[in-house]
Amino acid sequence: MNARCEESVVIRVCIRAFFSLAILLLVYEVGITRALADETVRIGVLKFGTVNWELDTIKFHKFDKKHGIDLDIRFFAGEDATNVAMMAGDVDIIVSDWLWVSRQRSSGEDLTFVPYSSSVGAIMVPAQSPIKSLGDLKGMKLGVAGGPLDKSWLLIQGLAKQQYALDLAAENEIIYGAPPLLAEKAMQGELDAVLNFWNFCARLEANGFRRLLSANDAAKALGASGTTSAIGYIFHEKWAKAHPQAVAGFIAASRDAKALLATSDEDWRRLAPVVRAEGRELDVLRDRYREGIPDDTIEEQQADATKLYSVLAELGGPRLVGPAKTLAAGTFWGDE
Incomplete structure (x- = not known):
């Protein structure tokens, strides 16, 4: 074999080795990225609750994947069942109100609240x-x-x-x-x-x-200066601190879904079978949902919740709020 042929063989071997290494690096990078992106977040909700409109939007538009999580939606028959699942560690997030969170925190639980909607009765x-x-x-x-x-x-x-x-x-x-x-x-x-x-x-x-x-x-x-969110996403503070990517990803996905539902009538038409409404009924539900999208800061929400807690404690007494006289510190995520 002459020198030119030997040189050609060496070049082909080097090229093959280069491409093989590139493929291995690509596979490795994809594997690492996927491992980081696929942190599962388990959320427990009522099967026909209005929160499903947002969760359906998150899954349909892959907002969960966009923000590095895999949203696992689990359905329950009633609110008590979701509460039990949360306390048992079977789900990571549920939907409830800040008053319940405050009462649980006053009893030693580390639950915390992220506003979801201010739509009320x-x-x-x-x-x-x-x-x-x-x-x-x-x-x-x-x-x-x-x-x-x-x-x-x-x-x-x-x-x-x-x-x-x-x-x-x-x-x-x-x-x-x-x-x-x-x-x-x-x-x-x-x-x-x-x-x-x-x-x-x-x-x-x-x-x-x-x-x-x-x-x-x-x-x-009765004294609130703004519109306090009636319900929100609830999770354990300990879980949130152990899974910062999961919490940040979920909140970001929720924010994206709200932004889309606030502006896109087309997405509401797509959601019509989930909402179980059409025509004027769908339009009114859409408009009232949009009115309930929170736009106050966490600090403003917490300030109004603190005022309302005092009013509700007086009206409902210990049967509603338990023994605590004031809203528990840490009720709103990020208020510390």
Whole structure:
């Protein structure tokens, strides 16, 4: 073999070795990137809860992958079941309210809260109803979703006492019940007014009802300066500190989904089967959802929650808030 042939063989061997090494490095890099990106975040939610609209958007647009996580959505039959799953360590995140978080922190748990939505319930009346104010509710038949200790109900009772010296619970016929049942009774004319969860209120609004007063209106009248998120994402502080990428990735994915749902009507049309609405009903649900996207800072949210805690502690007592007189430190993630 002459020198030229030997040189050609050496070159081919070097080229093959180079490409083999490049492929190995690429495989290694992809493997490392995938390992870093695939941190699973387990979230437990109600199967037909409104939070699924955001979670569906995250998964459809791969916002979880974009931010380095793999969102594992697990469905539960009721809120108590999600709470149990959280405490047992079966899920990393659930959806609940800051009041429950504060009560758990006061009992020694390390739960913390990231705002999700400020959409809250409202008192709804038929469009042609003569009822124009809380004072006009005296002696009426009123449906209330969520039970006697529902926060929206307590705030509205507090405002009625302050403005009209009216004890809504004592001076009215109160019908407590499940949100869909009360919405149906309202549609059938069996109730003079109904206090329901925000999404059922939106459906009623799309079908000829009007808002008399929302829980946010009552909260502001009772001292809140802004609109405090009613519900949020809940997780253990210890887990969050051990998995900073997971927490940051989830919050970023949630933020991206909200930004899209705040602007894209096309995405709402895609979500129609998940929302289980169409036409005007879908439009009203979309608009009310958008109103509930938080825009206050964590510091502002915490300040308003602190004010509302005092009001709710007075209205609901230990049965609602437990023995703590003030909002527990650390209730809002990042407030330390």
